[in-house]
Amino acid sequence: MLEVCVEDLRGLRVARDGGAGRIELCSALDLGGLTPSLALMRGAVGQGIPVHALIRGRAGDFLYDAQEQAVQLGDSLAAIEAGVDGLVIGAGGAAGLDRALLEDWVGVVRAAASARGAPLSLTLHRVFDLLEDPFEGLELAIELGFERVLTSAGQVSAGDGVARFAQLATQAAGRIVLLAGGGLVPEAIAALRAAGVDEFHASCRAAAPHEGDARLRELGFVAGPLRVTDAQRVAAYVAAAGGA
Numbered sequence: 001m002l003e004v005c006v007e008d009l010r011g012l013r014v015a016r017d018g019g020a021g022r023i024e025l026c027s028a029l030d031l032g033g034l035t036p037s038l039a040l041m042r043g044a045v046g047q048g049i050p051v052h053a054l055i056r057g058r059a060g061d062f063l064y065d066a067q068e069q070a071v072q073l074g075d076s077l078a079a080i081e082a083g084v085d086g087l088v089i090g091a092g093g094a095a096g097l098d099r100a101l102l103e104d105w106v107g108v109v110r111a112a113a114s115a116r117g118a119p120l121s122l123t124l125h126r127v128f129d130l131l132e133d134p135f136e137g138l139e140l141a142i143e144l145g146f147e148r149v150l151t152s153a154g155q156v157s158a159g160d161g162v163a164r165f166a167q168l169a170t171q172a173a174g175r176i177v178l179l180a181g182g183g184l185v186p187e188a189i190a191a192l193r194a195a196g197v198d199e200f201h202a203s204c205r206a207a208a209p210h211e212g213d214a215r216l217r218e219l220g221f222v223a224g225p226l227r228v229t230d231a232q233r234v235a236a237y238v239a240a241a242g243g244a
Contacts, residue, residue, distance in 0.1 A: 002241045003052075003179065003201045004234060005033060009043050011229030015204065016049040018234030024088055024123075026054035029203055030223065032126075034059065035075045041082040052086035052123060053079040062091050062098075062127040069101060073108055080112045086121030088150065094132050097124075097140050106144050124149040126182060134164070135171055142176050150201055152182030159188025162195050169196025186240035193242070200241050206230035 001021035006012050007029050015023060025044050026033035033054045036044075044051045057064075057071050064072065069091075076087055087109060091098040106122065113120035124146045131137040134154060141149050153161025153168065158180045168178055180192050181201025189200055205227040216222045 001199055002234075002237050003181075003199060004229065004237075005029060005054075005181075005201065005203050006229055007033075007036070009040070009047075011205075012044055012047055012049070012051075014229040014231050015234055016047060018204075018231050019238040020049065020204075020234060022050045022052060022085075024052050024054055024201065025084070026056075028059070029205070029227075031059040032056075035072070038078050038082060041079050041084055045083040050085040050121075052088050052121065053082075053084045054088040054125065055079065056089075056125070061093060062130070063093050064091055064098075064101065069105070073105060076105070076109050077112050080109060080116065080118075080120065083118070085119070086123060086147075088123040088125045090125040090127035092127050092131070092137075094130050096131060096133070097127065097137050099140060099144075102144055106146075110145070121148075122146045123179065126150055126152065129154050129182065134168065138168060138171055138176065142172075146176060148177035148179045148199065150179045150181050152180070152184075155182070157183030157185070157188070158192065159183070159185055162188075162191045165192055165197055166195040172196075184237075186236045189237070189240040200237065202233075202237050203227075204229055204233040204237055206233055 003022040004015035004020040005024040007027050025036045027036045028034040055076050091101045124141045128151045152158040153164035155161040178197050179199040180197045184202050207225040208228045
């Protein structure tokens with residue numbers, strides 16, 4: 001199935017209507033995605049497609065101090081209150097995932113979801129791609145109770161990681177889902193499916209130039225051409241993934 005990362009409700013509707021199976025909701029896709037606003041999360045819920053909210057408080061690495069973690073825990077609880085179906089979280093660096101922080105994070109959000117009587121799916125985000133030992137990281141993700149891990153198998157483009165995906169799929173042995181994303185193109189999906197990957201992640205965006213682009217860049221409101229979720233790109237990824 002295809003998960004589309006979007007940063008607005010228009011993108012959500014385009015992805016949903018094009019056959020995507022799930023949304024990763026975020027802001028600032030050009031920075032790899034940051035936490036979406038509470039109002040956006042509330043608006044995305046109930047639109048006829050599962051919504052997973054990315055919780056990432058800033059650009060850069062995934063090594064967080066106590067204050068940064070408190071903010072991300074607060075955002076996680078707000079997302080649960082908004083009614084999202086899942087969270088996309090992570091912490092750590094090359095030496096490994098931050099076990100203590102993640103144990104606390106997972107415990108808090110699981111308890112909050114349970115108190116609401118609602119299921120909550122957890123995805124480990126692409127901090128996984130920084131790990132020097134992804135196989136150790138995969139075991140810890142399973143131990144911590146993540147349902148899936150979003151990864152490019154450590155490559156700039158997920159399509160270049162077919163051999164590593166096959167190794168990870170063998171180790172996962174059905175205990176956790178591999179969600180392939182990061183520079184993913186539709187042409188790479190068949191080989192990734194053959195390697196044991198069942199879920200795919202893409203922004204499906206295309207440039208959407210308009211007359212005001214030059215002025216927006218001049219004033220610093222955009223860094224380049226505006227990009228929006230594109231229906232034709234969604235259709236191409238859905239077809240390659242075998243449908244929603």
